[in-house]
Amino acid sequence: MKSSVLLALCGTLAMPVAAFAQAKDPVAEFYTKNNQIRLIVSSDAGGGYDGYARLLARHMGKHIPGNPTFVVQNMPGAGGLIAANFLYNAAPKDGTALGQVQRLVPFVQILGEPGAQFETAKFNWIGSLASEVEVCVSWNTAAVKTVEDLKKTELIVGGSGPNDTEAVPAILNNILGTKFKIISGYPSSTAVTLAVERGEVNGICSSYSSLSTRNAYWFKDKKINLLLQSATKKHRDLPNVPLALDLATNAEDKALLELNDARLSTGRPFVAPPGIPAERVKALRDAFMATVKDKDFLADAEKSKHEIEAVSGQDMQALLERVSKTPKALIDRLADAQKYKGPTITAKLETPKVEGAISEVKDEGRAIVLKLKDGKDFTAKISGSRTKLQIAGQKGDRGALKVGQACVVESPASGEEASVIDCK
Numbered sequence: 001m002k003s004s005v006l007l008a009l010c011g012t013l014a015m016p017v018a019a020f021a022q023a024k025d026p027v028a029e030f031y032t033k034n035n036q037i038r039l040i041v042s043s044d045a046g047g048g049y050d051g052y053a054r055l056l057a058r059h060m061g062k063h064i065p066g067n068p069t070f071v072v073q074n075m076p077g078a079g080g081l082i083a084a085n086f087l088y089n090a091a092p093k094d095g096t097a098l099g100q101v102q103r104l105v106p107f108v109q110i111l112g113e114p115g116a117q118f119e120t121a122k123f124n125w126i127g128s129l130a131s132e133v134e135v136c137v138s139w140n141t142a143a144v145k146t147v148e149d150l151k152k153t154e155l156i157v158g159g160s161g162p163n164d165t166e167a168v169p170a171i172l173n174n175i176l177g178t179k180f181k182i183i184s185g186y187p188s189s190t191a192v193t194l195a196v197e198r199g200e201v202n203g204i205c206s207s208y209s210s211l212s213t214r215n216a217y218w219f220k221d222k223k224i225n226l227l228l229q230s231a232t233k234k235h236r237d238l239p240n241v242p243l244a245l246d247l248a249t250n251a252e253d254k255a256l257l258e259l260n261d262a263r264l265s266t267g268r269p270f271v272a273p274p275g276i277p278a279e280r281v282k283a284l285r286d287a288f289m290a291t292v293k294d295k296d297f298l299a300d301a302e303k304s305k306h307e308i309e310a311v312s313g314q315d316m317q318a319l320l321e322r323v324s325k326t327p328k329a330l331i332d333r334l335a336d337a338q339k340y341k342g343p344t345i346t347a348k349l350e351t352p353k354v355e356g357a358i359s360e361v362k363d364e365g366r367a368i369v370l371k372l373k374d375g376k377d378f379t380a381k382i383s384g385s386r387t388k389l390q391i392a393g394q395k396g397d398r399g400a401l402k403v404g405q406a407c408v409v410e411s412p413a414s415g416e417e418a419s420v421i422d423c424k
Contacts, residue, residue, distance in 0.1 A: 027283040030095070031066025040091070040099040042083030044076045045366040046381045046417075048210065052129050052268045053100040055306055056288075059297040063287035068096075076385075080105040081115045084271075088118035093275035095284065098126060100270050103263050110324050111331055121324040124272040124281045125316035127288040130209060131309040132267030133231040134168050135241070136180075137211070137224040138203040139196055145225045147242050150178045155227075158192035158201040158347070159184040165192060168205040168230055170340040171260055172244060175253050180205075185346035187419075190214065191412040200347070203227075207267075208235055209307040214415075230257075231264045256334050262323050266316055267309070285313035351410045351419055354378050358405045358423070365398025368421075370407060380409045380418040388420045396423065 039057050043049045050072075057070035075083040080102035091097035106123075109116035136157070138144045144155040159166035159182045169180035183201050186192045192204045193215055204211075208229065211218070218224045229235060230244040245261070248254035272284060291297050292310040301308050356370035356378060370378045382389065382398050389396040391405075407423040 025065050027279055028065035030280065031064055031068045034094070034096050035066065035068045036096065037061070037064075037068050037070050038097050039070050039072050040083050040087060040097065041072060041074050042076060042080035042099065042101045042105065043074065044381075044383050044385075044417075045074050045363055049100055049102060049268065050074065051304065052306055053270075055297070055301060055304060056100075056129065056270065056291065058300065059294055060287055060291045063290040063294070065283055078115055081108065081117075085115075085117040087271065087273050088123065091273045093273045095272065095276050095280035098270060098272050098284070100268065103128075103132065103266050103269060106266060106269065106320055107263050107323070110320075110326065111335060112328075119324075121317075121321045122274045123320075124274060124276055124284075125266075125313050125320060126270040126272055126281075126284050127292075127313040128266045128269045128311040128316060129292065129306070129308055130267035131231075131311050132264040133208045133229050133235040133238070134164050134205055134264065135208045135211065135229050135238070136168065136172070136203065136205040136227045137218075138227060139199075140223050140225065142202040142225070144202070144227070147178070147228045147247070150180070150227055151176070152179070154179045154181050155203050156181045156183060156201045157203045157205060158182075158186050158195045160186045160188050160192055163189075164207065165189055165205055166340060167338055171257075171334075171337050172205075172228075172230070174337040174339075174341065175256055176244065176247050181342055181345075182340055183345050183347050185349060187349070187351075187412050188416055190416050191349075194413055195347070205230075208238070209267075209309075212237070213305050213307070230261055232258065232261050252330075252333075255330060256337055259323065259326060259330065259334055260338070262319060265311060265319060267311075269316065270313075281313075288313060351412060353408055353410050355408045356406070358401060358403050358407060361401050361403060365401045368401055368407070370409060378409065378411075378414045380411045380414075380421065381416060382421065383417055387418050390420075390422045392424060396421075 039053055041050050041053045054072055057072050061068050061070050083099055084101050084105050087099040106120045109120050138155055144150050144153050157169055157180050166182055169182055172178045173180050189206050195201050196204055226241045228242045228244055229238055234243050245257050248257055289312055354372055356372040358368050359371040360369040367381045372378055391400055405423045407421055409418050410420040411418040
């Protein structure tokens with residue numbers, strides 16, 4: 001009897017320390033019992049934010065005690081506010097629901113804009129996979145080749161709505177005295193870059209990570225002039241490109257630019273609802289930072305062309321709590337500075353049509369690849385709400401798309417969202 005007790009005791013003492021610690025870890029115990037985390041993405045499948053979310057979802061679970069799996073759910077609408085409002089008010093507050101929202105979402109409530117049913121500082125910010133830098137560029141044939149030229153000579157740039165393609169040139173005009181002229185109405189930043197190449201406009205303000213990936217040859221072949229960058233600090237690849245903050249001539253203008261550019265520090269933000277136990281929030285933040293150092297994650301990011309410039313959840317939380325205390329007078333001035341004061345000019349666009357047979361259906365019909373008559377491939381993204389899809393003359397469903405179907409696609413460019421797809 002004594003020997004069996006001793007053997008049992010020895011077996012217990014021989015238990016690996018890590019296994020014993022995990023058995024006593026309340027976070028591991030919770031995620032072992034609740035082994036699925038729903039990741040709410042505030043945009044359609046197939047876009048930039050969705051790509052970053054799915055990249056994180058493939059790797060983060062193994063760094064959370066208990067190793068839960070991730071399930072991605074798209075909840076687009078209202079520029080990310082539908083998902084943010086859901087996370088704050090309706091999602092479970094136990095660590096089984098996380099979200100990724102557009103980088104402007106945290107600032108909607110801070111700036112007093114309509115639609116936010118949340119308080120930004122009360123969210124639990126988990127981290128950001130990118131710290132964005134905006135760049136403004138001109139085509140190599142444009143008269144404007146430097147930021148000094150830009151203060152003297154008008155530069156026509158394309159815009160695709162109330163986003164960085166229009167907000168950045170507007171605020172730079174109003175604070176730094178630049179002379180951007182915005183031609184609005186393009187469906188996407190990709191459409192603007194095509195307009196630049198066609199000579200319809202002479203430049204664009206856009207995310208450096210997106211532009212340098214999608215239009216890498218612009219940089220390699222010196223097709224553009226890098227005029228300036230807008231961010232809280234210079235991008236490591238652009239040490240000699242002027243930073244807008246450094247061009248401010250007084251403290252108030254610099255404070256305005258800092259407030260405006262704070263959103264870029266949270267380029268691809270991940271967030272958890274308020275009210276989650278502190279030890280789970282810490283575990284999620286620690287897992288996030290462990291993931292961005294994971295060699296498999298980094299290899300996956302490189303393969304999928306996702307630039308990683310991580311910001312910790314603690315740094316995001318501190319930034320957003322600080323910005324939330326911005327005086328109303330400064331917020332009011334920023335709101336005015338973000339308005340374009342020039343004439344409203346809208347581009348007259350005809351969406352190009354292409355025709356071919358489907359060679360591949362991606363992500364359950366959220367994108368298709370056409371083999372065109374000239375042998376080239378053309379990729380069209382398909383929105384469940386915005387793309388008009390017809391199959392054999394009837395309203396179609398993405399799930400019914402099949403390899404071999406002949407289709408006519410209306411889309412601004414390969415890789416962009418189609419407005420119309422008509423398949424036989």
